[in-house]
Amino acid sequence: MNPTPPDAGDHGETFLRTLAEHERWLAAYVYSLVTRTADVDDILQECKIVLWRQFARFQAGTNFRAWARTIALHQILNYRRAEQRRPESPHEREFIEAVAGEIERCSEQFDRKAEGLRHCLRKLPEAHRAIMLSRYYEERGVEQIAAQSDRTVEAVYRLLSRIRKVLNDCISRQLATGPSAAR
Template sequence: MEESVNDDDRAALFIRLLAEHERRLAAYVMTFVSSASDADDILQETKIWLWRSFDQFERGTNFGAWARQAAFYRIQQFIRKRGTEGKRFVFSDTCLEQLADAFEKNVESREERVERLSDCVSRLSPKHRQILTLRYGEELAVDEIAGRINRTVAATYRVLSRVRLSLRDCVLGGGEDFVATSEVAQ
């Protein structure tokens, strides 16, 4: 019975870590592979390998880096296969490694910006958060948003533009001196 509890804990840990890193892993793969269906295939193969090899993962180390390294090998295999099929221009392994290194160097700064963005969004008025949710969460067109919030399309574009600029300034400024409501609004 002890073994099944450990297996359950192991599966729960894997699922939690994968969920935390899944978007960044997908972005990483898309850095190298432009086709969404090819990227999905590589991601699927990577996730299968990660699960099968999860016993090799050292807890307390960087799961994201480990997952990206696993994806990198699958990307290399994919690109080599495409090259031998004569379907695409193929980057050398050295070039691929340089791209991977550049991606890794920017991971921390991207994570910091995402955290700052989340903080800046939380400071927005509820109405502005609603507009952002409609636009980027529900992926509605601006005319649909305008109808939902009872504004003209032009006014909705202006509000979205001001909110975006405010968020950009907040993120780039580290969140200091962020004005979340009256200057952006109306």
């Protein structure tokens, strides 16, 4: 057993701090490109291992997110190959690459949008906030929410879709009026 691992000094601490700062963003990035939660967990974990192993090569002061995006995308594409999963569609790989490219193109905009999200969530009416909590905090599916709230599946699906649209519109307006309004 190695009592003082060579890598666990300042370097390790900087890594942990950086990872903690960007962890949710990284999870959101992977969730954007992978649908199955179990796959997301595996990929995120692999991704963190690679980030840690290659952290020495990351140059402080450069864009961590851009660097992490490259590694994560690589992990996602690799994971699919390694798992020999049947692709969801014949265009899956191009699809993932296209969406990843689009996210990269909009990355600054998305980062700014994230700041407005909190404000916009708070403006939702009570009933809609409860639905959001059910869907995203309690992680219930549309069917479960329908059963629990005595609505049809289709009605819940449409409601969720509408709430997300309202949120997206609100966030876009926030973006237009400047970050100060997002406080």
